[in-house]
Amino acid sequence: MVGGTHAGMVGAVPAGVVGGMAGVVGAPHPGMVGGPCGVVGAVPAGVVGGMGGMVGGMGGVVGGMGGVAAGPPGVGGMGIDPGFGGVFSTLDGKVTMQNLNDRLASYLDKVRCLEEENAELELRIRDFYAKQGPLGEPKDYSHYHQQIEDIKNQLICTSVENNKLLLCIDNSKLTADDFRTKYETECSLRQNVEADINGLHQILDQLTACRSDLEIQCENLQDELCCLKKNHDEVRKIIVLLNEIQTECVA
Numbered sequence: 001m002v003g004g005t006h007a008g009m010v011g012a013v014p015a016g017v018v019g020g021m022a023g024v025v026g027a028p029h030p031g032m033v034g035g036p037c038g039v040v041g042a043v044p045a046g047v048v049g050g051m052g053g054m055v056g057g058m059g060g061v062v063g064g065m066g067g068v069a070a071g072p073p074g075v076g077g078m079g080i081d082p083g084f085g086g087v088f089s090t091l092d093g094k095v096t097m098q099n100l101n102d103r104l105a106s107y108l109d110k111v112r113c114l115e116e117e118n119a120e121l122e123l124r125i126r127d128f129y130a131k132q133g134p135l136g137e138p139k140d141y142s143h144y145h146q147q148i149e150d151i152k153n154q155l156i157c158t159s160v161e162n163n164k165l166l167l168c169i170d171n172s173k174l175t176a177d178d179f180r181t182k183y184e185t186e187c188s189l190r191q192n193v194e195a196d197i198n199g200l201h202q203i204l205d206q207l208t209a210c211r212s213d214l215e216i217q218c219e220n221l222q223d224e225l226c227c228l229k230k231n232h233d234e235v236r237k238i239i240v241l242l243n244e245i246q247t248e249c250v251a
Helices: 015-019 045-049 090-132 142-250
Strands: none
Touching: none
């Protein structure tokens, strides 16, 4: 394994991965915001110690993966069960160690990517602080207080004016509603009056016809009265003549 006893296996981690990780394993990472990362046996703790017991910490990965390894404990506290003869089977050992190497390489790639991202983030933070000025110096905003007060007063005045306008609008709406109600009432009254006038026109026509009939009847009665007066005069004359005749006869 790592600097281990099985020299002929693929499990011997390449020097460029663990032993020769310049600036990655066993060294501080300036790109990290939190400072240097913790290491375990010259390998970053987040890579080796946190790899689910890949290279140490869980009693040996190879020994714990079905018990295919034996011998003395390896680097980083890899407890290998001595009861299995101390020999890997060639095929299983190569596959297992190849998988471990691939996983370790992928984790190291992730670590490098995170370091680059952290370095970029730290650079951005430094640029931001450089543009904003030092954080320790308090800024004087007292010259803005009067402007803020003036703006507040303007806002208050504007709010009052807006409320007045809203009140005027509401009053105008109420007045318009009153006038609309009055207009509708007057329209209904006008329609009723027009209907009454139309009915009175019909009655007037009837009365005019009745008056015409009465006038005709009055004229007829006057004619009859004249005839009766003439007849009365004639009858009176006849009576007078008859009286005269009787007087003469008696004399």
